[in-house]
Amino acid sequence: MTATVALIRARPGPGELAANAAKILEYAQRADRLGAAVTVFPELMLTGIGPDDPAAGDDLRRGADQALTRLAQVLDHRGLGGRHVVVGTTGTGRQDRATNAAVVLHKGKVALATTAAGPLSGPLSGAVFAAHGHRFAVAVGQARNPEAAGAVDAILVLADGLAYAADPSGRLIAQPAAGHEGLMLWTAGAPAEQVIEGRA
Numbered sequence: 001m002t003a004t005v006a007l008i009r010a011r012p013g014p015g016e017l018a019a020n021a022a023k024i025l026e027y028a029q030r031a032d033r034l035g036a037a038v039t040v041f042p043e044l045m046l047t048g049i050g051p052d053d054p055a056a057g058d059d060l061r062r063g064a065d066q067a068l069t070r071l072a073q074v075l076d077h078r079g080l081g082g083r084h085v086v087v088g089t090t091g092t093g094r095q096d097r098a099t100n101a102a103v104v105l106h107k108g109k110v111a112l113a114t115t116a117a118g119p120l121s122g123p124l125s126g127a128v129f130a131a132h133g134h135r136f137a138v139a140v141g142q143a144r145n146p147e148a149a150g151a152v153d154a155i156l157v158l159a160d161g162l163a164y165a166a167d168p169s170g171r172l173i174a175q176p177a178a179g180h181e182g183l184m185l186w187t188a189g190a191p192a193e194q195v196i197e198g199r200a
Contacts, residue, residue, distance in 0.1 A: 002189040003132035005156070006031035006039040007163045009176035009183070012048035015055055017067045020046050028075060028085050031183060036083070037131045039183075040165075043088035043100055043140060043158040046071075051098035056090045061098060064089050068103055068110055076108030084111075084131050086138055088158040091115055102140045102158050104129055116141035128152060134188045143170035153188055 008027050012020045024041060031039040047064050049056050068089065075081055084106050091101025093115045104112040106129070114127040127138045134153040143157045143166035154173060155166045164175035165186055174186035 001133035002187050003038060003134045004034075004036045005136075005154075005165060005174075005186045005188060006034065006036035007165065007174060007176050007184045007186060008039065008041045008045075009162050009178075010042065010045065010181045011161075012042075012045050014048040014053075015060065016048060017046060017063050020048060021067050021071050024071060024085070024087060025074060025078075027183060028080055028083070029078065031185075032080050032083060034183075034185060036185060038084045038086065038136065038156070040086040040156045040158070040163040041088055042162045043102070043160075044090060045088045045158075047090040049090055051090055051093075051100055053098075056098035061090055061092050064091070068105065072105040072110055073108050075105055081107045084129055084136075086156055086158070086163070088140070088163075100140050100158075102138050104138060112138065114138050114140060132188075136188075137168075139166075143172070 010023060028039050044050060047060060075085060084104055086102055086104050088102050091099050093099030099115045101115045103110050112129060128135055137152045137155045139155050139157045141159050143155050152168055157164050157166055162176060165173040167173055176184040
């Protein structure tokens with residue numbers, strides 16, 4: 001069985017939650033039309049602000065949480081709720097500090113949240129979800145298999161301003177081409193890759 005994953009390369013606007021959410025929706029719809037079961041966005045795609053930035057305060061993180069909830073609902077309303085959409089954001093980690101985080105939007109909800117330090121919350125343990133017969137781990141910052149993740153087919157990594165796929169050992173499998181906004185389709189369970197370039 002195969003699962004098509006869209007790996008997105010896009011540049012978010014710093015603190016522009018509404019504009020960044022609109023871009024996420026646009027790319028998710030485009031990826032869906034191309035048959036992707038999973039769409040993975042770069043780190044900090046929703047907020048455009050890293051955890052060390054003074055602007056990554058409580059207001060930004062609350063706004064990001066609200067935007068993610070709305071985005072999950074809109075995706076579901078537009079018929080994409082059955083897809084898994086992985087979004088990088090600025091989240092809240094240990095001791096209420098800002099951290100680099102990722103969420104998985106699925107069936108109208110934030111189904112999974114994880115940070116560079118490990119899983120935050122959600123019904124899925126070990127930052128792992130299943131799609132089309134494949135198990136994917138989500139990692140932020142480096143291609144490491146999260147604790148207690150179990151056997152996975154690939155790690156979806158949000159790092160260095162992009163999204164890529166790695167095998168369970170952390171070796172790069174697929175990464176979008178550099179230098180432009182666009183998406184790349186990678187098929188889990190098949191050797192072929194298809195690159196789709198260009199702005200959405």
